[in-house]
Amino acid sequence: NAGVTQTPKFQVLKTGQSMTLQCAQDMNHEYMSWYRQDPGMGLRLIHYSVGAGITDQGEVPNGYNVSRSTTEDFPLRLLSAAPSQTSVYFCASSPRTQSNEKLFFGSGTQLSVL
Amino acid sequence: TQLLEQSPQFLSIQEGENLTVYCNSSSVFSSLQWYRQEPGEGPVLLVTVVTGGEVKKLKRLTFQFGDARKDSSLHITAAQPGDTGLYLCAGYYGQNFVFGPGTRLSVLP
Numbered sequence: 001n002a003g004v005t006q007t008p009k010f011q012v013l014k015t016g017q018s019m020t021l022q023c024a025q026d027m028n029h030e031y032m033s034w035y036r037q038d039p040g041m042g043l044r045l046i047h048y049s050v051g052a053g054i055t056d057q058g059e060v061p062n063g064y065n066v067s068r069s070t071t072e073d074f075p076l077r078l079l080s081a082a083p084s085q086t087s088v089y090f091c092a093s094s095p096r097t098q099s100n101e102k103l104f105f106g107s108g109t110q111l112s113v114l
Numbered sequence: 115t116q117l118l119e120q121s122p123q124f125l126s127i128q129e130g131e132n133l134t135v136y137c138n139s140s141s142v143f144s145s146l147q148w149y150r151q152e153p154g155e156g157p158v159l160l161v162t163v164v165t166g167g168e169v170k171k172l173k174r175l176t177f178q179f180g181d182a183r184k185d186s187s188l189h190i191t192a193a194q195p196g197d198t199g200l201y202l203c204a205g206y207y208g209q210n211f212v213f214g215p216g217t218r219l220s221v222l223p
Contacts, residue, residue, distance in 0.1 A: 004156075033210065040123070042116065042202060043157070043213040050209065058210065090156050099145035099206035100164055105156025 002026050006091050006106035013081045013113045021076040021109050023091030029104070031094045032074040033058070034066065036087040037108075043090065049074055050097050081113045117141055118205055118214035126220040130192055135217040137203030138185045144206050146179055146186045151200040151216075160188075193221045 007022045025032065033048035045058030049068040063085060065077040074093075078085060089109045094101040121136050137146065145164040149157035161170050163179035163186060170177045174197075176189040190197055198221050204211040 035213070040215055042118075042120075042215040043204075045210055045212070048210055056209075059212075092156070097209050099143075100162055102159045102162070103147075103149075103157075103204075103211060105158070107154065107156055 004104050004106040006109050010110050017081050018079050023074045024072050025093040029093035029095050031097045033092050034076045035090045038087050083113045086113045117212045120214040120217050124218050129223050132191050134189045136187050142183050147204045149202045195221045195223050197221050
């Protein structure tokens with residue numbers, strides 16, 4: 001039972017570099033999302049998707065792109081990394097977009113931008 | 115400005131003590147969830163409350179949703195070292211869950 005899988009676990013980038021954080025789920029969930037977690041800030045929503053081919057912005061979308069070509073995968077792209085994007089990133093999924101649904105989280109990617 | 119506030123931010127107690135942590139907002143939520151997160155891992159759901167005034171118990175943990183559905187509390191009875199972690203509340207807002215900043219609990223043996 002893989003659940004939500006995130007890769008890589010750790011990444012160091014230089015300012016201006018680009019990279020893609022991978023997220024895959026094997027539970028056939030409709031809803032997927034990306035959060036970033038910073039000390040004292042909790043989890044802040046970056047982008048989310050309610051189904052394949054549908055994406056939308058969350059609270060802090062600037063500097064990030066997403067796509068959802070399949071139900072299983074929801075990659076997060078940093079086009080030109082900045083030190084302000086140093087954070088821990090979590091991907092989450094749930095069966096549907098409903099108020100009583102459980103979010104399943106990956107184990108996170110710790111990103112440092114120098 | 116965060117939609118959800120949590121207090122206290124940090125809490126360190128001895129094994130066997132009782133504690134309560136709070137999650138507050140000026141907004142009304144259709145549901146509220148509590149998660150626990152351990153170092154190096156993603157949050158794990160503890161409970162979902164959906165009705166104003168609702169009380170749910172999970173072994174030594176008691177969760178309450180405020181009558182106006184703007185706040186919630188988590189009470190732990192006889193805390194154990196295994197309860198150590200970051201406790202996050204999350205309210206359903208629009209199509210997504212909005213998270214509070216968390217309460218970091220340390221239970222010392």
